[in-house]
Structures are given as structure tokens and as C-alpha cells.
Amino acid sequence: MDIRLDGIGHSYGDVEVLKDISLDISSGQIVCIVGPSGCGKSTLLRFLGGLERPKTGEVLQIGSPPEGSLNPLTYVFQDFALLPWRTVKGNVSLVLEGHGLRTDQSSAIIDDVLARTKLTEFADALPKQLSGGMKQRVAIARALAVNPAVMLMDEPLSALDSQTRELLMDDLVDLWSRQPFTAVYVTHNLAEAVRLGHRVVVLSRRPGKIREIVEIDKHLNAREFGDADLDAHQKHLWRLMRDEARAADAELLHA
Amino acid sequence: MIKVNRRGALALMGGTIAGALATPALALNRTVKVGALRFTSHSGNFVAFERGYFAEAGLNVEFKFFQAAQPMAVAIASGDIDYAVTAISGGLINLADKGAIKVIGGALSEEQGIDGQKFLASDAAFKAGVKTPKDLAGKKYAVTQAGSSFHYMGAKMAAAEGIDLSFTPLQKVGTIIGAMKSGQVDGWSIVPHIAKPLAGSGAVHIIGNVADYIPNYQVTTVFTSAKNAANERSMTESFLSGFSKGVDDYTAAMIDGSASKDEMVDLIHKYVYADRPREKAAPSIINGTMRLNAGAALNVASVQDQLSWFQSEGLVKADIPLDALVDTSYVETIDK
Amino acid sequence: MLNKNSNGSGVQKETQGRSVTFRGGGFSPKPRRWIGPVVFLFLIVIAEWGTRAGWISALTMPRPSDVFVTFQQLYESGLLAKHLGPSLSRLVVGAAIGVSIGIGVGVLIGLFSYIRSGMVPLIAAIFPIPKIALLPLFVIWFGIGEGSKYALIAFGTFTPTVVATYGAVDNVDRSLIRMGQSFGLSWWSIVRKIVLPGAMPGILSGLRISLAIAIILLVAAEMLGAEYGIGAYILEAGSLYDLERLFAGVVILSLLGVIVSTLIGLIERYMLDWRS
The missing domain is CATH 3.40.50.300 (P-loop containing nucleotide triphosphate hydrolases)
Structure with missing residues (x-):
């Protein structure tokens, strides 16, 4: 596109x-x-x-x-815009909720994007525990999760x-x-x-x-x-x- | 500034002492603060003040007006006022127990033959069949607070009739009247000058007399601080003598008919229902006529009965003796 | 000067040095757990001593040990439960109504321009009304039974909850809401998953105030037509000038306040764990 x-x-x-x-x-x-x-x-x-x-x-x-794009135009913000009350995994899952995905589908997506951004072992951490660079990687993972066109x-x-x-x-x-x-x-x-x-x-x-x-x-x-x-x-x-x-x-x- | 040399000062003091010895009460010329409610039952004070009986007794009386009896008792305890007239309540007894106040005389009494306090039923309750005090069994009975004189009257009636009442505290007389009118509570007792106009308007119905259940009820008493009763004998005697003269005038005009009723109503109207025109106030003042004890005599038997009731209800300590509450050295006592 | 120093004949160059004066410190109070109870204990001991020795008269203050005995009697006679039961149910029902409506209205004010413009002046107008003054009116509206008592407590907790809630909603990070929109979250998802959790700290701290007000209003609510209840008990003690009972009742209210505040503290620790 x-x-x-x-x-x-x-x-x-x-x-x-x-x-x-x-x-x-x-x-x-x-x-x-x-x-x-x-x-x-x-x-x-x-x-x-x-x-x-x-x-x-x-x-x-x-x-x-592209096929399977949940949110074709997806932002990555300067201030990360992570929900502080959700874990790394929860922040990624936020943008998958409401699309009628099955649990196994969405956890497969989450696992994939966390692996791609090297965050797998931090899946259950809260944003307050992460450095700035890690937070932005979470935001990027979140953006990748919806398979954006741009x-x-x-x-x-x-x-x-x-x-x-x-x-x-x-x-x-x-x-x-x-x-x-x-x-x-x-x-x-x-x-x-x-x-x-x-x-x-x-x-x-x-x-x-x-x-x-x-x-x-x-x-x-x-x-x-x-x-x-x-x-x-x-x-x-x-x-x-x-x-x-x-x-x-x-x-x-x-x- | 006036210069006073020593001799002058001594002469002045000598004069004062000489005067004091001659007529002890007169020479006092002290300022006393008297607590009052704007009720006809306080007329003894108003008459004594207006007709100069307090001044004759050597007292310079200042009235402090209150909205309710309870704060008046506390004001005596705190020393803000010296004398007052009010009903015996649990609070009064507890303050006496703490050595703060003493009852020194009697004022308002229930007396057969003179219209006294009434038991009332709300219109709703009346229509539902409450025609006598006995019919109030299990109903909501309004009191200002637990341990008030309303509570005492209701409880004595209930005991005599062998019924149970659901006492409902509503803090203020005005609130009770509102609750009676709207049928939120079923029964109450109150002085005749409030009972009669209410009944006349059809909002409530008179279903009995308090005097039938509590004969010779000493409704209100004269009281002062324990300090005044013990240490200010001459001042207290002066106050009681002025007050008694006021009561005598009131009784002569309103009950015995041996003096002008109109003049008396005019006098009382200065204090009671002052916000209403004379012709509207007069019936209420006349309706409110009750016996004020001559010479501030105190019905000790009634006081004892009230004390015993408060004790049996657990509202005051069971071991408070009558003489902690009453100082009988000032006035005649009645024992029936 | 320089010369003198360097040739060593004049003022000796200091080699030892002095340590720099410490000027920081202070201005950062830290909790000292034992101080609070010590202050309480100290005041109680003073009162006990004063009332026993007689330099505090029985009229001024009750003896703490007598208050304790009164409290014990209240407990043993079963009257405590009889008074506490109705009061707690009034508190819980009244506060639950007031707080839930308050949070609802507060969120609506926080989200919708028309509701905000319409409601904010109204809330500002009813906030300062002493709710006690409206008690007679409530009696006519809701009856002299439990209805008027629930209404008074509900009304009293409603206004501070509304104000705290819409303030909290206003303070939710707008960039988070924009993020939610940019990912195409539905309006309801944004409210549920971003606005409400984000407003939770403000709502909970507002709750501290609302519930304290609920306890204050309990006494007022039980002025009219309550035979049993902590407020009725205190009012009765006051009218009887029975200081021991009065203080026993007041202590119960204080304990209630401490318990409520502790509970909110626990909820905060559990729900707001994410705050740094």
C-alpha cells in the first residue's frame, strides 16, 4: 500500500x-x-x-x-505512550483486543513481536521497571503487532x-x-x-x-x-x- | 480619673459594709445572668424583671435567651449564666452528678383542674384508630432526645398502660411538629399552648392528659450552679424572692383572677410570641397557663420519681442520690 | 601572595585541608513508625493523671480508664453490635450509592463537553451546602426511616467524589488516549482500559475524603429517628452530658476512620502497584 x-x-x-x-x-x-x-x-x-x-x-x-493488517496506519510516539498499569505483554495485547482474535492467535502474535524486539524475557515487567530504550522497543513491538501497512x-x-x-x-x-x-x-x-x-x-x-x-x-x-x-x-x-x-x-x- | 485618698476609700468601704449589714439582699446590687426560653412557663422571670422585683431584691438581672433547655444547663455548668428554669432531664442530672449544678426550687407543675400537657396522636394515626394513649402501643413516639422530659412522660404513660412505645429522637420541637403533621411519627406529648392550636388545625388530635398519668408532675425546676448554691447564699435567696413575687403576680392574674389578665398578657407578650400581633398571641399565652409553684416550692417526691426513672433506664448512674441533684435548703418542699 | 606561598617562607600552604561543611539535609520528612502511638499514649496518660489528681475536673474531660470501662460494658452488653450494625449498614449503603453515582457523573463530566458545562456549576453550587441542613427535607422525601439516612450520606459523599473523579479524568495522560485512538480502539475500550485505570489514583484519593465525610455525616444522619446507631449513641450521650459515653462513641468513629483509611491504603497498594 x-x-x-x-x-x-x-x-x-x-x-x-x-x-x-x-x-x-x-x-x-x-x-x-x-x-x-x-x-x-x-x-x-x-x-x-x-x-x-x-x-x-x-x-x-x-x-x-496487506492481508491481516489490523491497523494499517500505526504510530510510534516520542513519549512511548505505554499504559503504566499493564505489563509489556499487556501493552501489546491492548491493541489486539477487540479484533475478535482467538487467545492462541493473539498470544502467537505477542510472542512473535516480543521475540523480534528482543523483549521475550521482559514480557511480565511493568513499564516502571524498564529503561527508556526498552520502553520504546515495547512501543515498536506494539506497533508491529497490528501488522501495519505504514x-x-x-x-x-x-x-x-x-x-x-x-x-x-x-x-x-x-x-x-x-x-x-x-x-x-x-x-x-x-x-x-x-x-x-x-x-x-x-x-x-x-x-x-x-x-x-x-x-x-x-x-x-x-x-x-x-x-x-x-x-x-x-x-x-x-x-x-x-x-x-x-x-x-x-x-x-x-x- | 477620680482621685481617692485613703480616708475617702475607707469611708466608702465602711458605708458599703454598714449598708450590707442593714439589708443584706439590697446591698448586693449584683449583676446576675438568667437563662430563659421564650415560653409562658418562664413568665415568673419576665414578671419579676418587668415589675422591678429583681431590682427590689438588689439584683441587676440580664436575660440570656436560648432555643432549647439543654444548652441552658450546659451554660450554667460553664458559668455563663447564673440561674435558669428548665425541665429535669438526664443531662441535667448528669451535670449535677459531676458537681456542676443544683436544683434549688420548683416552677411549673401539673395540677388537677388546670389544663396541663397533652398526649397527641398524628392525624394519620388517629384515623388508623389511635383514640387513647393506650392505642399508641408499638407506635412511633416522638421525643427530642433520649433522656428528655418527653421521653419521661411517654415512658411513664407506657408503664401505666402496660404498652411498649418506639421512641423516635428528632432533636427539635419544630422537627417533631413537622413529623407529626406529615404522619412520620404517631404520638407525642407537649404543653397545652402548642397542643391546642395544632389540634385546632386538625393536623393532630389530643388523646389524653399527662396529669392523668403523672399527678403532681414537677415539670420544670429552678436551678443554678453548685457554686452559687453553696457559696452565694444571699444572692441566690435574693433571686428566689424576686422570682417568687413574679410567680405570685402571674398566678393572681392568670389562675386566681384576682388581678388583670390583660395587663399580664401584655407583659408576657413582650417576651413570648413577640413576633405575632397581640390579638393572635393572647390566646396562645392564655392557653399556656399552668401552675407555677408559689414560693418556688419544690415537689421533691416528683423529682425523686423522675430521678428513679432515669436511673432505671440506665440514662444516669444508679448510685446518684437525690441530694446530689437537689439543694432543699432554699425553698419549701412538697412530699406527695 | 603566590610567591610567598610557593617559596614556603610566608604562609604555609595547607596540605591537610578541612572537610567541607555539610549544608544539605532536612526538608525530607521520613516516617517514624513509633512516634504516632507514643503521642497518643502521652496524651492519654496526661488526661488520666490530670483527672485522677483533680487538676482536670470531671466536667472538663472524662477519665480515659472510665471511657475504656464504658467501652467494655458497651461491648459486653451486646449494645455495641446493636449500635454498630445499623451504622455500618447506613455507611456502606449510603456511601456505595453516593460514590458510584459520583464516579459515574464525574467520568461523564470528564468526557463530554455539554455535561461538563451543565454539571460543573451545579456541582459547585451544591458542594458547599451543609448537607445536615437538608435533613428535614430528606425526611419528607425519603421518610424518617433508613431512606433519609442513606440519602444524606449518599448526597454527602457524592459531591466530593464527582469533583475528585472529573479532576482525575482531566489528569489522565492525553497522549495515552491519543495512542488508543491511533490504534483504532473503540470509545468504550478507551474509557474502560485507559481513562478509568488512569483516573484511579485520583478517584481513590478522593475516596479517602468522601468516606471521611460519610463518617462525619453518620452522626447527622442519626439525628432524626434513629434509636440505634453510633451517631444516635453519641447524640444521646451529648444530651445526657455523659462524657464517658460521648468519648467512647467518638473513639468508635475515629477507629472507623482509621479502618477505612487503612482499607483504601491496601486497595491503593494492590491496584496502583504500577505507579513509580
């Missing part, structure tokens, strides 16, 4: 946040969206999953979601320290390599973007428009921390963004 953004524009009151965004997201690819603060990248992600409606333009699903990831690693972030990036790459998934990955961290993105969409400052789309051909598995060609991409992205970011920063100060 592909997703097409067709002329998306939006404003909050008098403030125009997004303008004329058209973009195709094709199956099996990770599309990263970067841009200066306040450029509307998180808003864009909310449009993609139907949590908010754009003022102009349309979000289109092209083709049908994962909508809203700065999923921003709440974590830099070491945990590296580890989780490796985990995401592993997951994708074993079973490619489609994802829209919003971040302000350019290292994450060049590491995980097949394509990196650079938004301008408010009102956000597509400034440039950078294609990175290198296979995800082959990318590593400190790769020279990735560094070149990152520098290029930073050049694109630097002035915008500075202007956006100043704008925020004036506002």
Missing part, C-alpha cells in the same frame, strides 16, 4: 504552518522528514494517520493494506540518550532488513535521517514546504556509524537547513 500526499496545506488561526505539500510514500521504504523547529513536520504526521484533518489537500491510500514514527528516539539511540537504530535496521516495512520517520536529528532514510524530505521553515528530497541509495545494512558518504549527505542536509533553522530560531524568539 502506498500513501500519497496531495497539496496538503494547513494553518492554526492566522499562522500558516504547512503549504502545498505533495509527496508519494511507496511501500517498503523509510521516508524521513526533517526540518527546523515549528515547520509542521509532526502536524504532517498527524494528517497521515488521520489524527488531524488538513485545511487543504488530501491524504490518499493507494492500493489496499509506521508513522514521531521522533521516536528523541527522548533517549545518544548511546541508547544508536542501539535502537541498529535494532530498527535489523527489523527492516529481516522484514521490510514502510515508515514515515519524523526527526530533527540529521544523523538518524541519513542512517534510516531511503529518502529524506527537507522541509523549509514555517510555513513548511518541501525544500528538497534527498535520495540515499546505500543499503540500510551497509550504513554504519561515521560512514563518510553518510557524513556527506548529513553535511548537505545541514547546509540546506542551517539558514532556515537560524531564521526559525530567531522567529520563535520574536514571537
Whole structure:
């Protein structure tokens, strides 16, 4: 299933946040969206999953979601959004309840996603017992459990320290390599973007428009921390963004 | 500021002492606080005050008005007021037992031939066949609180008739009247000036007289703090003499007919039903006429009977002697 | 200065050093289990001593040992059960009605704009009404029997429960609700699995207050037409100025309060184990 953004524009009151965004997201690819603060990248992600409606333009699903997808458009949130009163297993089972699955079916799914995210032995732990990185892996497991057509990831690693972030990036790459998934990955961290993105969409400052789309051909598995060609991409992205970011920063100060 | 030299001061003191020796009561000129309810049964106090009998006895009386008898007893115990008139209740006896208060005289009495307190049935109960006090067997009988005079009256009647009552505490007379009118409770007893208008409106029915069950019932008594009774003899005597003169005037006007009833009603109306016009208040005041004991004489036999009943009910300790409650040295006692 | 120090002829360079003055500490009270009972015991001993020695008069305060004897008699005569039974059933029934309606209305206020706008001012208007003042009215509405007593306690527990509940619902992490929506959970699932458990800490701490109010109102509820009950017993003792019984009754109410608070503590420990 592909997703097409067709002329998306939006404003909050008098403030125009997004303008004329058209973009195709094709199956099996990770599309990263970067841009200066306040450029509307998180808003864009909310449009993609139907949590908010754009003022102009349309979000289109092209083709049908894969067989057995319980929730085609599935989010992974920056703050994990785990229910603190449910165990790891319970948090995953939350999103399977109400779909008429048999107990053995849902426990098979739970076992599978916990194994894929290396959480099997923590199945009965409560969120308060987990580190930030573990919590986000639970959230990813939960997202995988519904077999999404597109994962909508809203700065999923921003709440974590830099070491945990590296580890989780490796985990995401592993997951994708074993079973490619489609994802829209919003971040302000350019290292994450060049590491995980097949394509990196650079938004301008408010009102956000597509400034440039950078294609990175290198296979995800082959990318590593400190790769020279990735560094070149990152520098290029930073050049694109630097002035915008500075202007956006100043704008925020004036506002 | 007035300068007083030593000789002047001594002369002043001498004068005072000389006066005190001549007419002990008069020279007191003390301020005493008297607790009162706005009931006709407190008329002795009102008359004595209005006609200057307290002043003649050398007392400067200030009234403190209360809504219920119970807080008045507590106010005597705490020393906030000096004298008051109220019914004997379990609370009063317990306070006396703790050495706080003493009964020193009698006030309101049930007397054959004078309209006294009535047993009432609610309209609903009356229609269901409650025509005499005996018919209240097993019914809800309203009292303010356990150990109140209402409880005593109901229990004495029940004992005489050999029936059981379900005593229902409702705290306030006003609440009881409401509950009687709406038929939430079945029976009650109350002074005639409240009973008669209620019965007249058809909301309740008079089914008996308290006096038939408790002859010579000493309904209310004069009481004071134990300290006053023991240590302030002259002040207490002065109060009782002023009070008795007030009672005499009241009896002469309202019962004996030897003085103007109208004048007396006018006087009482200043205190009782003051919020109603005279012509509406007058019947209530006249209906409320009951015997106030001359000379504040105290029916010790009745007091003993009440004490014994409270003890038998376990409302007060069984070993409280009568003289812990009563100081009989001030007034004549009646023993029947 | 530097020179002097380095050539050693002037002020000697300190090599030993002083330990840095400790400036932290305090401002973090910790539980000291034995202090509470000691305070109680101390006050009781003072009262016993005072009433025995006579510098506390019998009118001011009863002797603690007499209160204990009164309590014992109450227990042995079987009157305790006779008084406690009706009171407990009034408490349980009244509080159960008030709390369950309160939680229901509180959740509705927390979830629906129209109900919130309609009910919040109403709740604010009835919260400060002393419920005792309405007792005569309740007697007319619900009769002088158990109905008016249940109603008074239910009404008294209702308002604080509503306020605590909708506050708790408001405080449920919105990102969790958004998560539930993003996974396509039904409205009812979100309420049942996210809103209610998330509001539970606030609801339970509100329950502490509501149930304390229920105990307070027990005495008021038993003012009218109650022959038996702890409240009736206390009122009777008060009108008889029987301090021993009065205190025995008050001690029973205090114990009830402690028991209720302990129970809620246990429920909290069991149900809110997930809180960090």
C-alpha cells in the first residue's frame, strides 16, 4: 500500500504552518522528514494517520493494506505512550483486543513481536521497571503487532540518550532488513535521517514546504556509524537547513 | 480619673459594709445572668424583671435567651449564666452528678383542674384508630432526645398502660411538629399552648392528659450552679424572692383572677410570641397557663420519681442520690 | 601572595585541608513508625493523671480508664453490635450509592463537553451546602426511616467524589488516549482500559475524603429517628452530658476512620502497584 500526499496545506488561526505539500510514500521504504523547529513536520504526521484533518489537500491510500493488517496506519510516539498499569505483554495485547482474535492467535502474535524486539524475557515487567530504550522497543513491538501497512514514527528516539539511540537504530535496521516495512520517520536529528532514510524530505521553515528530497541509495545494512558518504549527505542536509533553522530560531524568539 | 485618698476609700468601704449589714439582699446590687426560653412557663422571670422585683431584691438581672433547655444547663455548668428554669432531664442530672449544678426550687407543675400537657396522636394515626394513649402501643413516639422530659412522660404513660412505645429522637420541637403533621411519627406529648392550636388545625388530635398519668408532675425546676448554691447564699435567696413575687403576680392574674389578665398578657407578650400581633398571641399565652409553684416550692417526691426513672433506664448512674441533684435548703418542699 | 606561598617562607600552604561543611539535609520528612502511638499514649496518660489528681475536673474531660470501662460494658452488653450494625449498614449503603453515582457523573463530566458545562456549576453550587441542613427535607422525601439516612450520606459523599473523579479524568495522560485512538480502539475500550485505570489514583484519593465525610455525616444522619446507631449513641450521650459515653462513641468513629483509611491504603497498594 502506498500513501500519497496531495497539496496538503494547513494553518492554526492566522499562522500558516504547512503549504502545498505533495509527496508519494511507496511501500517498503523509510521516508524521513526533517526540518527546523515549528515547520509542521509532526502536524504532517498527524494528517497521515488521520489524527488531524488538513485545511487543504488530501491524504490518499493507494492500493489496499496487506492481508491481516489490523491497523494499517500505526504510530510510534516520542513519549512511548505505554499504559503504566499493564505489563509489556499487556501493552501489546491492548491493541489486539477487540479484533475478535482467538487467545492462541493473539498470544502467537505477542510472542512473535516480543521475540523480534528482543523483549521475550521482559514480557511480565511493568513499564516502571524498564529503561527508556526498552520502553520504546515495547512501543515498536506494539506497533508491529497490528501488522501495519505504514509506521508513522514521531521522533521516536528523541527522548533517549545518544548511546541508547544508536542501539535502537541498529535494532530498527535489523527489523527492516529481516522484514521490510514502510515508515514515515519524523526527526530533527540529521544523523538518524541519513542512517534510516531511503529518502529524506527537507522541509523549509514555517510555513513548511518541501525544500528538497534527498535520495540515499546505500543499503540500510551497509550504513554504519561515521560512514563518510553518510557524513556527506548529513553535511548537505545541514547546509540546506542551517539558514532556515537560524531564521526559525530567531522567529520563535520574536514571537 | 477620680482621685481617692485613703480616708475617702475607707469611708466608702465602711458605708458599703454598714449598708450590707442593714439589708443584706439590697446591698448586693449584683449583676446576675438568667437563662430563659421564650415560653409562658418562664413568665415568673419576665414578671419579676418587668415589675422591678429583681431590682427590689438588689439584683441587676440580664436575660440570656436560648432555643432549647439543654444548652441552658450546659451554660450554667460553664458559668455563663447564673440561674435558669428548665425541665429535669438526664443531662441535667448528669451535670449535677459531676458537681456542676443544683436544683434549688420548683416552677411549673401539673395540677388537677388546670389544663396541663397533652398526649397527641398524628392525624394519620388517629384515623388508623389511635383514640387513647393506650392505642399508641408499638407506635412511633416522638421525643427530642433520649433522656428528655418527653421521653419521661411517654415512658411513664407506657408503664401505666402496660404498652411498649418506639421512641423516635428528632432533636427539635419544630422537627417533631413537622413529623407529626406529615404522619412520620404517631404520638407525642407537649404543653397545652402548642397542643391546642395544632389540634385546632386538625393536623393532630389530643388523646389524653399527662396529669392523668403523672399527678403532681414537677415539670420544670429552678436551678443554678453548685457554686452559687453553696457559696452565694444571699444572692441566690435574693433571686428566689424576686422570682417568687413574679410567680405570685402571674398566678393572681392568670389562675386566681384576682388581678388583670390583660395587663399580664401584655407583659408576657413582650417576651413570648413577640413576633405575632397581640390579638393572635393572647390566646396562645392564655392557653399556656399552668401552675407555677408559689414560693418556688419544690415537689421533691416528683423529682425523686423522675430521678428513679432515669436511673432505671440506665440514662444516669444508679448510685446518684437525690441530694446530689437537689439543694432543699432554699425553698419549701412538697412530699406527695 | 603566590610567591610567598610557593617559596614556603610566608604562609604555609595547607596540605591537610578541612572537610567541607555539610549544608544539605532536612526538608525530607521520613516516617517514624513509633512516634504516632507514643503521642497518643502521652496524651492519654496526661488526661488520666490530670483527672485522677483533680487538676482536670470531671466536667472538663472524662477519665480515659472510665471511657475504656464504658467501652467494655458497651461491648459486653451486646449494645455495641446493636449500635454498630445499623451504622455500618447506613455507611456502606449510603456511601456505595453516593460514590458510584459520583464516579459515574464525574467520568461523564470528564468526557463530554455539554455535561461538563451543565454539571460543573451545579456541582459547585451544591458542594458547599451543609448537607445536615437538608435533613428535614430528606425526611419528607425519603421518610424518617433508613431512606433519609442513606440519602444524606449518599448526597454527602457524592459531591466530593464527582469533583475528585472529573479532576482525575482531566489528569489522565492525553497522549495515552491519543495512542488508543491511533490504534483504532473503540470509545468504550478507551474509557474502560485507559481513562478509568488512569483516573484511579485520583478517584481513590478522593475516596479517602468522601468516606471521611460519610463518617462525619453518620452522626447527622442519626439525628432524626434513629434509636440505634453510633451517631444516635453519641447524640444521646451529648444530651445526657455523659462524657464517658460521648468519648467512647467518638473513639468508635475515629477507629472507623482509621479502618477505612487503612482499607483504601491496601486497595491503593494492590491496584496502583504500577505507579513509580
